[in-house]
Amino acid sequence: MKAWQRLIGNKKLWDKFFLREKIIQAIRFFFIKNKFHEVETPLLVPWVIPESYLDVFETHLKDRNKRNIRKMYLTTSPEAYIKKLLVAGIGNCFEITKSFRNSETGSNLHNPEFTILEWYRIDADYFKILRDCENLILHLNHIVRKNRGLSPSNYIQYQGKFIDLKPPWKKISVSEAMSKYAKISFADTIYKNKSKTADIFNNQKILKIAEKKGYNVKETDTWEALFNQIFLNEIEPCLATLEEPVVVYDYPLPVSALARRKPENPYLSERFELYIGGLELGDCYGELTDYNEQKRRFREEAEKIKLEKSIKINIDINFIEALKIGLPRCSGIAVGIDRLVMLFLDTNNISDTLIFSDMYK
Amino acid sequence: MAKINTSDFQKGIFIEFKSEPHQIVDMQFVNPGKGSAFVRTKLKNIKTGKSQEFTFKSGESALQIPIEVHEMQYLYKQNDVFVFMDNNSYEQMNIAKETIGNFSNFMKEGEIYQILLFESMAVGMRYPKKVRLLVTEAEEGTKGNSVTGAKKTVILETGVQVTTPLFIKKGDVIAVDPETGEYLERAYTK
Numbered sequence: 055m056k057a058w059q060r061l062i063g064n065k066k067l068w069d070k071f072f073l074r075e076k077i078i079q080a081i082r083f084f085f086i087k088n089k090f091h092e093v094e095t096p097l098l099v100p101w102v103i104p105e106s107y108l109d110v111f112e113t114h115l116k117d118r119n120k121r122n123i124r125k126m127y128l129t130t131s132p133e134a135y136i137k138k139l140l141v142a143g144i145g146n147c148f149e150i151t152k153s154f155r156n157s158e159t160g161s162n163l164h165n166p167e168f169t170i171l172e173w174y175r176i177d178a179d180y181f182k183i184l185r186d187c188e189n190l191i192l193h194l195n196h197i198v199r200k201n202r203g204l205s206p207s208n209y210i211q212y213q214g215k216f217i218d219l220k221p222p223w224k225k226i227s228v229s230e231a232m233s234k235y236a237k238i239s240f241a242d243t244i245y246k247n248k249s250k251t252a253d254i255f256n257n258q259k260i261l262k263i264a265e266k267k268g269y270n271v272k273e274t275d276t277w278e279a280l281f282n283q284i285f286l287n288e289i290e291p292c293l294a295t296l297e298e299p300v301v302v303y304d305y306p307l308p309v310s311a312l313a314r315r316k317p318e319n320p321y322l323s324e325r326f327e328l329y330i331g332g333l334e335l336g337d338c339y340g341e342l343t344d345y346n347e348q349k350r351r352f353r354e355e356a357e358k359i360k361l362e363k364s365i366k367i368n369i370d371i372n373f374i375e376a377l378k379i380g381l382p383r384c385s386g387i388a389v390g391i392d393r394l395v396m397l398f399l400d401t402n403n404i405s406d407t408l409i410f411s412d413m414y415k
Numbered sequence: 416m417a418k419i420n421t422s423d424f425q426k427g428i429f430i431e432f433k434s435e436p437h438q439i440v441d442m443q444f445v446n447p448g449k450g451s452a453f454v455r456t457k458l459k460n461i462k463t464g465k466s467q468e469f470t471f472k473s474g475e476s477a478l479q480i481p482i483e484v485h486e487m488q489y490l491y492k493q494n495d496v497f498v499f500m501d502n503n504s505y506e507q508m509n510i511a512k513e514t515i516g517n518f519s520n521f522m523k524e525g526e527i528y529q530i531l532l533f534e535s536m537a538v539g540m541r542y543p544k545k546v547r548l549l550v551t552e553a554e555e556g557t558k559g560n561s562v563t564g565a566k567k568t569v570i571l572e573t574g575v576q577v578t579t580p581l582f583i584k585k586g587d588v589i590a591v592d593p594e595t596g597e598y599l600e601r602a603y604t605k
Contacts, residue, residue: 063565107451157452161444268433270475279472282447286455286470309447
């Protein structure tokens with residue numbers, strides 16, 4: 055039976071989807087109340103942000119004789135277009151839209167088409183966005199509880215844990231997390247001895263660390279792959295046990311595509327990820343405004359895509375042009391709405407949040 | 416032992432992990448945002464029964480453990496142990512409920528099932544995609560028989576309860592997905 059067929063006469067199931075509706079309405083209300091503009095950006099676009107780790111959906115725009123005019127893509131996020139609007143002067147804004155990522159089947163946390171929320175604040179530090187996250191999720195929790203006829207509370211139950219949403223949320227830097235959970239002295243090398251800082255970013259060094267830990271390593275493994283493998287095996291499972299939201303911040307530059315470098319430490323970026331109950335809910339950047347650096351990172355990524363996937367993609371040169379005119383200092387975040395709904399529905403499967411969840415099977 | 420890659424990973428297969436035989440009991444694709452993708456697995460040590468999670472880099476290789484598949488007849492259940500007979504050797508084998516998992520709810524005495532063996536030890540079972548079982552108890556469907564969405568609970572010959580559409584009657588043979596326990600279709604009426 056298809057998911058939508060199960061809805062017939064099934065009040066409990068309808069209630070789940072009505073809760074999703076409520077959550078999306080409450081998000082919209084929250085941002086409108088905070089004087090954010092709601093924007094709409096295109097889904098079908100001629101350029102993409104080159105991200106070698108994402109697979110884009112490709113198609114062709116055709117003329118009336120069915121001849122190909124140009125390659126088109128479905129957006130993997132609205133980021134590039136929202137930033138063009140920021141350059142044009144829109145100010146604080148948000149968007150609730152669809153995004154598309156290919157080759158992500160076989161996961162309880164991904165759907166090829168998903169609903170994404172992005173918001174941007176002008177003249178704001180990335181931790182200002184964290185305040186927004188705290189307020190937004192508390193607000194949503196109140197709405198959800200009210201909808202269920204429950205009294206107001208800061209607690210949320212997720213997968214058997216009672217999570218206290220009371221701000222300020224716990225913050226842990228990547229280097230702290232690395233030394234605390236993975237016993238790698240990231241912090242020392244990064245903060246105390248600037249000349250040694252680059253050391254940890256050395257492929258050979260992390261390769262040796264990973265090998266000693268018993269990972270299966272190859273000379274060709276990239277720094278990002280090894281860093282992420284250690285993070286996923288040794289840090290993420292520990293974050294999942296915490297009974298409060300946790301914000302992991304200041305990621306190494308090689309794992310942050312569009313984030314700004316930290317002025318006081320060139321090896322780190324202004325970025326945080328938000329986890330609640332082990333669910334990764336959002337990815338926030340102090341936005342990179344330097345068009346030269348953005349161009350360089352784009353070229354590197356495009357080169358990687360060409361090497362790894364043997365395809366040539368069209369880089370959004372328009373976006374670089376926009377940065378050249380000047381992106382105001384700002385911070386922004388992408389939040390997976392389906393994952394937020396997972397949290398409030400207390401489910402570990404994204405398909406429980408989607409009426410048409412099984413169409414790709 | 417054959418060397419395989421994460422793209423060959425599947426739920427249910429057996430691999431060597433940290434020099435011990437493990438079964439992949441669950442797997443998830445993970446994309447941490449920047450850098451390559453990963454495969455998060457739940458691995459069950461088939462010697463100790465202990466489970467642990469491990470995240471492999473996409474493309475990482477592992478040794479697949481050769482597992483023998485023996486056809487065995489299910490004879491009877493004794494407490495939490497299921498007694499089978501190997502169709503080739505006629506030897507009897509006791510298999511614990513944990514090894515079979517939820518599928519035990521759908522097993523019928525006398526039927527033949529595929530048992531997975533590692534060094535002569537039963538480590539799992541190859542589940543059919545669907546099983547056909549007789550409905551032994553069902554309430555009469557009342558009015559609204561034609562409404563496709565309405566549901567009721569029936570009891571099958573193995574004693575397990577399944578949710579079905581209203582038109583299913585006692586004496587029907589229905590197909591069920593043993594992994595999810597979901598009703599699939601009516602096979603025929605006895």
